[in-house]
Amino acid sequence: MRALNVCYLDNAATSFPKPESVWEKLLEYGKGIGGNPGRSGHILSVEAARIVYRCRKLIAELLNVDHLERVIFTMNATYAANFAIYGLLSEVSGGNVVATALEHNAVARPLKYWCKRNGIELRIAGTSPSGYVEPKSILSLVDSETRVICINHASNVFGVVTPFEEVARKVKVPVVVDATQTLGAYPFDVGDFDNVFVVFTGHKGLLGPQGVGGLFIPAAYQLAPMIRGGTGSYSELDEQPDVLPDRFESGTLNVHGLAGLQAGIEWVIEKGVEKIRKHEMGLFESLVEGLKGISKVRVFADLERIDKRVPVVSFVIEGMDAAQVSSVLDREFGIASRPGLHCAPWAHKAYGTYPKGTVRFSLGPFNSEEDVKLAVDAVKSIAEGGNGC
């Protein structure tokens, strides 16, 4: 499955290709249903609502939570992170927030904004020499004044996993987990927690179309909504309803995207997260070993704690600009990668790769050993100076 004969190694940006059923389901809704969920009672509106409902139920199943109405859909993970952070911080003042040094700007920027505005101290848990944020270093920053803990579940730049469970079970404060790089691609279970918020996207590991993400809000929390508007419920009131998910879903949802996402999640559940992961991590091992074998290439990944990694590899070629390497990979070898800071300047600062950044390869369920071989051979060729870099 190749578009323009491209070897696609940018799955951490968005997964590609998607299962065929994703597009079939999207078209089935677009051509045959098309109604606005929860806005009318006619059959097309009800069928649209059923699609949204099934999608919500599938997410709840993946998270292993009972209350599917506490899964709210947004346009992407960034909106979901903003909803959580706004809800938890916009009306407090003072105290502190603890976050990992690996946060993406989707979390870092709203955190920075609300902390500055409300006089909240922002405490960052750094990485250990091996490149991980250890749970104990997060816990060491938590005290009685901590309002929120934000944990990047897996770095979109370096692929390291921070086991949020080890933090969440030891604290009472809300823990916002950015699962953008993990849900659908890494074992995930928040069934035993009452303080874990989950920020997710639909278009990466869940293999849905772009334009859908969401937030799981644990039952103990009633947040202020960041957006207010029409919900199809309590229309006689000009104040935002309390009922979930409506409180956080003002305006028409992206039902086309949710229809596709439903099929994406069903594909993931049918294959099994563990099986998908086994395939991807097998390729990851070959890729890391291959890249490490090239002189002048510095690889920011190892195979020592592979159970705490997602298949994302960052590297630099000594003396070469990351964007230029990525461009040659694209133009001369037909390999899609992503150079630069990956919207995560904190992570690059933690690894000492700021401001130049790295080149990133990220694998998905449709990659093969052939893709890995192509990538390793191409990097070797560029590093050895055969391609005018």
Next chain:
Amino acid sequence: MIYVVFHSTTEALKAEERMLECGLSCELMPVPKSISAGCGLCIKTEEPLERVMEVLKGLKVESVYNEGFERLLP
């Protein structure tokens, strides 16, 4: 025949799913305007009230009306 009204579309869909699983027939429809000014969905069913409420236990039922739009619950 009774109308069961919910706080949200999601809750109405949950109720429909549960009723069908329990072998109770029902139909999703817009909430009649004689009942509420809102624009949500409700469930219309011929099943007996007690049985319906037993099956829907734990769900957030807003109210129940009879076919003459008289409030039965709460």
